[in-house]
Amino acid sequence: MSMLDKIKGMIKGHPDQARQGVEKGGDFVDKRTGGKYGKQVDSAQKKLNDQLGDSHPRNDER
Template sequence: MSVLDKLKGMLKGHEDQAGKGIDKAGDMVDEKTQGKYASHVDTAQEKLKDQLGGQGQDSPPQ
């Protein structure tokens, strides 16, 4: 069993909270890099949400 499978199992039923955490982490990275890599961070957030079963576009773009 891969690490990603284990994470999916632990997050089952809590996808909305995981999505909020992903958004918060991305916002922190954007703040630390002064938005220099914002498009890359947004892409990574969406891919991670898709992998973990979260909602892809649950928050409007900034």
């Protein structure tokens, strides 16, 4: 069982909390890097949300 499968199992039934976690993680990286990698962080967040089956649109598209 892959790590992603384990994570999917843990967040099953909690997609909003998972999305919040992805957003907070991306915000943390943006803050620590001064926003230097903002586009890459946004791309990673989108891909992670897609992999987790949570494809809600982002409110703050850059």
